[in-house]
Amino acid sequence: MTMPAQPSLVKPALRRRAFLRSQMRNIAPFVTLIALVAFFWVASPSFATMDNVANILTQISVAGIMAVGLTFVILCAEIDLSFAAIANAAGIVVAYFTAQASYVNVHNIPLPGGVAIVLAIVASAILGLVNAFGLTVIGLPSFIMTLAMMQIAAGICALLVRGQIVYAVPDLVKELGAGSIGGVPWIVIVLAIFLLVGHIVLTYTRFGRYVYMVGGNREAAEYSGVNVNRVLAAVLVISAVCAGVAGMLGVAHFGSAQQNEFDGYLLDAIAAVVVGGTSLFGGRGGIGNTIIGLCVLGVLNNGLDHVQIDSFLKILIRGLILLAALIINVYAQNLRSGAVQEAE
């Protein structure tokens, strides 16, 4: 009982610094976003237009829906490497159960659109459950389990389409993925709904609290009588289902389903979550951070197309930005634990 009970005695300047340090992970991505927008605004006249804003939003929507589920996983201090492959599988499953044009050489099973959609979502949930089983029952690290699942889901895709490309998806999926209402693409609306629901679940429900507590101190959660394994299983299933929806809409968005269609999104979604400032060590961050991360990534990808730059150099630049974000992420964690220790 050595702590003085009067916080007013602590110097305000010190408190302000401690606050800034603890908020580093939220401030840094925001500053990055503003800096990028300012840079491209000046560098390219075609960047800051309403059309382009709509472009950016559409471009981030598939990765964004995946990132919502991934945010849950990373908040628990776990990782999912299989969601892009699961998205691919869900997209192919929904196409597999839809009647294809006669020239598509796939022996598929046409079913009513609603059934095909349900089957695709169930398939992705099952793959998520398998991830959860490996993690919680067998005790594999999520990194290894989902790495294996990445291959398994890719294998399912390969078996279903056998190297072919399929085009047709149920009308509902087609509308949500490629259509728009009043000029706003449906897929952006779907992304907004996913982000909103994700945020509400994480912030206002008991399950959301458990996610943060399990990520913050897993041992303490266990000693508080929280069923840690059930929480971990749930986040992996959530991640898989989000990926499934993203995969279906992505197929409609791009107009076709094929092997390895979403491989690039693995890095994009992870980058969005981490660049946004959600801690890789769990317990800190949230959907708000993921939104900023998505914007950073979207602006960066889109903006690089608006300036004169070697297109091969872009890949390197993206890598460097991601590295910088990772450094800030780890650095912010250290600052924060430093701040807590100082206060102790």
Added chain:
Amino acid sequence: MIAPEESPGAGTRLRMESISKSFGGVTALRDVDFELGPGQIHGLVGENGAGKSTLMKIIAGVHTTYQGRMLVEGREVRFGSARDALDAGIGMVHQELSVVPYLTVAENVYLGKQPTRMGMIDWKTMEKGASAQLRNLGIDVNPRTIIGDLPIGLQQLIELARVLFSGARIIILDEPTSALSPPEVRKLFEVLEGVRQSGRSVIFISHFLDDILSISDMVTVFRNGRRIVTERKANIDKTWVIEQMIGKGHEDIEESYTGAIALSSEPTGTAVLSARDLCFGRAFSNVSFEARAGEVLGIYGFMGCGQIELSRVLFGKLTPNAGALAVNGSDVKLKNTAGARRAGIALVPESRRSMLFYQEPVFKNISISSLGRIAKLWLKPRIEKRISEEQAKDLNIRPPNVANLLGNLSGGNQQKVALAKWLTYRPGVLILSEPTRGMDVGAKDDVVKIVRKLRDEGMAIIVISAEPETVLALADRILVMKKGRIVHEFANETISKDGLLEVA
């Protein structure tokens, strides 16, 4: 047996003169003299915090700043590191073994100095050498065995062998018998006999007075940072040693339970939690007891006697190999801690770190265990805060603002938050592991009051501790654990600390 060492062991092997050591104002050693002769096994006893470990760490070069002189074989030394001590012929076998479990016996014996041939490890020489050296000590083991597959007792002997082969002439053994079965202890003593005959010196630290008295030549007792007495083994017995350790209350003002304490348990209370023949690995076996409503059951035992594992099994964190648990008369199988919570069993572990969320506000720490009752789906922060504020008031948590980050509270207040978590939940059985460890007197008093109040309200409470004072201050009935078994029960009788130590 072992070849006798080169240097003629005349005079004193190790001599410590008026050693004092303090840690930031807290004195750990006051003016301690200590002497160790060649071919001597010197037993060191004293309660936790009496200063034994501090002295040993000075000898082994871990603590490098202290007052006083230290002479090894007549030459004054001042070690700058553990490496220096090793070079001077001082080796230590810690309670936590430092063997590499995935390597073979031979590799462990030669760790860090494997014989090589043309830059490659010379396996043949190494295995032959290890085998021969171990046989010298009377240890017959295949040098190619992976050491982790061997019983603990054998692993310990091999570590001892390594220390011997490294050329140590002074060997410090810290609690070597706590994890050993009786035959393993006998084997260790046989080996130590050989070590003694070779002229090397051994310092033997242990809480097990029987073990100390059966192997040592000399016994030194520590209390409150002072060396109280050194005596030949032949002149003393266990009762005398216990008396010296506790000091009959005439040294400092510190409260010591030397007087008789009357245990009064209520046999009328119903059994809330009953354990039947619980076994868990090597940690404990055939543990049976009942925790009754309105009673504080104390479980006392030295560190490493299996009481920590027992608390984990009772809370569903570890799964027992055999035996059964029943809550209110019906058998339960605990799959995890959530299952234990639902069955009405709660645990406050000995380390606060493992049950608190330092980066979260106090109220989230308090409400987490009861969240299922407060909120089915949607969180109700206002109710959480109200409940937490009540707890903060009841337990006198300072500062009382429950929106504060937990990390900003002092240690004693954090401990209260850990308790508040379960008080909000109201379990049928509350297990407290080392509830007063590291607390000042005021905070200890608070804990005693809280526990008494809960007991009077009809909760069954189990207090698990390696500190006799804690158990004596809180318990209505005491079970004594020793090397994984319950060896004694004190109920409805008058006991003292001596009596408790006598059976442990």
